[in-house]
Amino acid sequence: MLGPLRKRLRLTFAGESETIPAWETALEDGDDAGFFPPDSAVWAVHGSMSTIAAGIRALLTQALHPGVLAGVVDHSNYRADPLGRLAGTIRWIFTVTYGDTAAARAACAWVRGVHVPVTGTYVSPGGAHEQYSANDPALAEWVHIAFTDAFLRSYEAFHGPVPGGADRYVAEWATAGELMGVADPPRTEADLAERIRAYDAAGQLSGGPRVDEVVAFIRRPPLDPLLKPGYALLFGAVLDTLPPRHLELLGLSRPRLGPVPLPLAGAAKATLAVIGRALGPMAPSEAAARRRLVRLGVL
Template identity: 75%
Template sequence: MTTGLNDTLIGPLRRRLLTTFSGQSEGNLAWEEALEEGDDAGYFAPDSAVWAVHGGMTPIAAGIRALLTQALHPGVLAGVVEHSNYRADPLARLAGTIRWIFTVTYGDTAAARRACAWVRKRHVPVEGEFVTGHGTHEHYSANDSTLAEWVHLAFTDAFLRAYESLAGPVPGGADRYVGEWAVAGELMGVADPPRTASALVERMEAYDTAGQLAGGPRLADVVSFLRRPPLDPLLRPGYAVLFNAVVAGMPQRHLDLLGLVRPRLGPVPLPVTGAAKATLAVVGRALDPMSPSEAAARRRLARLGVLPGPSTAP
């Protein structure tokens, strides 16, 4: 009876999750399988902090926080609003981001460089004007070093904080993760990305101090969309739980700009972290314990002799 009940609940959830993240309900994507190819171990080892932080289920919550944080920079926000169809096809943008992160994380060095070059090429026509936090008009280009750095900072902060709050301390420490993932920033054209958790915080605060972050109607519109994206009805309750957990953990200054408040029942904070952990546990049961990207990378590493291959014992 328990197995049948689990199949009744978990099966549909698995199909909807796979469709959301990859665009198909069964099987692996060609780019995931391609991570088995390559001639070196890549930029990050299996025992790296990057593999730990980017594995498991916490990247789902990290993605929400990264999008909210990126949108705080009006130049980044303008690029998204004016040069993407995130409203009409938000899952396509999500799938592209997932592909980039996992290729850089698990691919060999050539695949990681190609993935970053592909993103930077797509960014070439993304330019225009935006209104700064000081109310002045400035030109933006998605490959501008300042915007590229803010996107890198937002990603690093989001993945680090989501892991710390929903999984625990980073193996080897937060500094290790920030220092390792600085490689991704360099591949995306960021000059001297931060390499410690304290430097990450200082760099992010410097953007606000310089008046480069701002709220406003355009940001409020995007936040409204991110709060209730057009997900499958089965996924909406879990997403709401994760969104609340993300909001609960963000800096107060960022929440003020975003027009968000921490979840409370009157004066009492809601226990959203525990609910988020439970939600991710259910998601973890529905999906494979190891992502196809990591599995493909492990096969490549076994072929290269970096990891033990399958046992040949009878």
């Protein structure tokens, strides 16, 4: 019964339904243990099914910065090939998480290289025309903190407390921020929350028609029909994890049945559990990394 679901999930996340992508098995290679050990908070968070919900949350939050949004809308093919873009993002996350340090650095350098021609102008919330580059430290920081916040909050909401605490995950994943050109990524949960508030307090976040267009796409992406009901449920559950201010800018509201809020967290956990059963207990990328660590004598 889980076979058809497994095939569609693998095709959606990896671009292949029958075989393991070569980049995942290549994580068995390498000469060191990588930036994050198997008992790290990063392995715990990124190895859970909550990352699926976190991806939705990260995209919504990143869209609130008009400079980041301009780069996506003007330079990416997210509408024509959304699954390809998703597969590329997953490859970066898992390579940095599970690869050796050379593979992680190479993955980040490749992304930064792709970002070099991503330049242009956007209209700031104050009405000024601003120049942007996808590799600008300020834009890279917003992408990083939106990612960190999304993966942290989604794990807490749909899985449980982070092993070692939230501060541990934020501090560990700061390494990825540095590899992506962020000058001083947050290293505590409190610092992460303050950075997010500071962007809004400085008038750097906004909603509007461009945000509405992207939100509409994220809300109803062109998924396989078998996956659409579960995705819709996860999207609604993710809205429950967003702060009111971000919901306001996104033009969204928490799911309700009339005046009664819909408690979707339990249903979201059940959906993620089914996905986990379909995909198996361990991602091929993590399994490959563990084989490398055994070879190196780390495990």
